[in-house]
Amino acid sequence: MEEYVNSIKSQIIPLSVIDTQGSFSNIPFVFFYENKENSDDFMPSEKLHNSFFRTMQCFPVFAGRINSTGIGNVSVVVDANDINTPEYIEDTSNIPFSRLKDAGFNWSAWPKGVATAGPMTCAGVDGEIKLINVHVIRLKNNSGLLIYLSIPHYILDGEGHMEVMRRWCQIYRLMDSGRLSAVDELPVYTFDRAILQQNLSDKRSPVDSMTYKTFTESSYLSEWFAWISPKLRGYILSKAIELQHTEAHLFHVSNKSFASLRELLRSYIPDIDTVSVNQLLLSLATKTLAQSQMVADGRTFDDGVVADDALLPVAVIFETREQLGIENTKYIGNVLMPKITTPSMKKLETPTNAESLASTLSTFNDTVNNIGPPLVASHIEMVSNRPSCFTRPITRFVRSKTAMSFVYDVMPDMYVADFGNGRPEWVSPIQPFRANAVLLLTSHDTTDGVDVFMTAFPKVMKEVLRNEFWTSIAKIIY
Template identity: 60%
Template sequence: MEAFKKSIKSQTIPLCVLDTQGSFSNIPFVFFYENTAGSSEFMPSDALRDSFYEMMQRFPIFAGRVKSTGRGNTSVVVDANNPNMPDYSESSCGVHFDTLKENGFCWRSWPDGIATAGPMTRADASGEIRLINVHVVRMQDNSGVAIYFSIPHYIVDGVAHMEIMKYWCQVYQLQRSGQSERLAGLPVFSVDRSIIQESLPKERKPVDALTHQTFTGFSLIAELLAWLSPKLRGRLLSMVIARQKAEAHLFHVSKASLESLRTTIGALLPEAAAIPNSELLLSVTAKTLAQSQALATGAGASSTKKDTATLPLAVIFEVREYLNLTFKNYSGNALVPLITSTPLKMLETPTTPESLVTMISKFSKTVDSVDPGLVASHIEMVMPRPSCFTRPIARFAGNKTAMSFVYDLMPDMYEADFGNGRPSWVSPIEPFRANAVLLLTSHDNTDGIDVFLTAYPSVMKEVLKNEFWCDFAKLIY
């Protein structure tokens, strides 16, 4: 830790709208490692801690504070004389790893207090927004280790989050094997947001009307949110999310289920075999949540006042490939949300091959529109408008059906190997905002996709009874 403190240099790192548009939430995952050999030297605490702070020397941004200078202009300010130190803690618990396995790693079996930061980006008890939170929990009888690893979306997206976790694993393994001299050869990650502008392709394509309106239209609520300090905004949004009392579940959609669905719709949609898994899941989850919302509220598609009602949906795409950032080790956010709106009457109809084909055809237009020209146009649209990052949340705030769908599969979290093999289990924490869908690499990475899905409690009750969804997706917990 002392070497890390000495390495800190005062600097200001400007963030951009691609960072602030996701700044409301953390990226909080827990990695579970089993001590299968019963070794007394299994992932020792001092080695984990030392390698973590060695890694931190390569990421000085995590010693900074998020500062806003009005209307959304945001930077991370690093003060060498008063660093905002990472929240790194260690503890032990009375839960045996076998208990976790017997309960399928469900959330209720986790040790109490494992998550030291919640789902939303807010100040902790000390009054600071920590830019990385780590909690190492040693299981009963040294049967295993659980590592909570959380970073605010201000700093990274899911891709960068996983790369930093793997970087820690690399540093740990090199130090444990007596190869510290090789640390200098590890990749250098960039936090320079100017890379985004420098990487814009030459092509341009107009942004769709609804996304353009969402990010450029005036909203007093959005402007007020953008003017608030990150700490106050985080506190207010955390209160709003807490009132939702959202319920989360983890589901598994097997390759067999996905192929069966393609076969079912193949007679109506000749290109069904080429439809990406994410697009299929976007269509199915949107229909499932809309149907469940209608049943929960008792206001189904037959309601005349719902003739023009729509479901606002933010489909979030990871765009490193379109910006050629894949070889630059960029550790900031590279996410672009497209805002769509679908008639509820279309979504609430029973899930049949015909209704699914209708939805897939609609969402395909959104998915197929994402190319280098659209990404460049979106970035040029938001960059001169630093306060526009609050406009989607202001637009969605009053709509209980509004949904977010992260289109790209999260990177393989099971690659986080500290030298004892892949983790036994990896999972996000349970609390989250309502009506969100996140696609995860399955524990069995040869079969299908895990789906983290959240909803209001009354809506989730209907999701768990939805006949099509329950046939298509297996409940994990």
């Protein structure tokens, strides 16, 4: 710990609007490791702790505090004399690893209190917003352990989250083999947000109308929400999430299911093999949630309650490292770009069959097929000129119980997080989350399909689980 403290240098890291537009939530995942050899020396506590804080030397940003100076201008301030020490907690549990494994790692089987930070970015018990939270729980008779790792979206995105985990695993293995000095040979990360502006395309393409409207039209609520402190904003959002009582489930869509879906659609979309699994899931999940909301409201798709011109806001969120040309730079920050589209609610609510799903796929074509460097440059330019605009999407969406968010790109492979005893037996998000969100995850069997994390209000989720088309394609894990 002393070495870590001495390594921290005072600095200010200005955050971009690309960071703040996702700043409301944390990125929390839990990694499960089994002691397959029944070793007394399985992932020893001291080595895990020491390797973690050696890893933190590679990420000095986590020693800082979120500081807001004016509406929308946010930075991480690292003060070497007043470090915001990363939270690292280790506990034990009387639950054996076998019980978790037999339960399929269902959330209901987990030890109590795994998540020490929750789904939204807010202050902890010490009154500070920690920029990284780790909770290690060693299971009964050292049969295994789980590692909860949560990082605020202020600091990084899903790729950055996994980069932290990968580096921790690397350093642990080097420490375990007596080659800790080799850490200095590992690639160095950059946290300089100027890299985004430096890599913008010289060309521009128009931002679609709904995205432009969402980010440029302010309201008293959005401006107030941007003006208040990060701690107060986090507190309000965390309480709002609690009141939602959101229900979440994890599903698996196999390669076989994707193949059957393509065959079903082929007569309507001859080039269906060129349509990505991401777009297939975007279309199917959006229709399923819309239909489930309709049934939960006691409506039918042809009862005339919903106007013909009613629209359903969907924020489709894209990872843009490739478009910016920075995929090999070891940049730690956010590069997520939302496109907000509004498909017809009535069309989404029609029963899912080959014809209606093909129609939904075509609706999303423009959304997913025009993510090039000129559009990314236009989006970054648009939000950078309006620092307070980062609160406008959430204050607009919060007024709609049907508005959805869909993270388009599959999260990086989390099963590569190997501390030297093999890949994790399971990796999972935490259960509490905001409603109407869909996140795509690498499957446990990394060669077969995609796992889908979906959230909804309880009455809506009840109908999702009854939706015949969805459940024929997506098999529930828990």
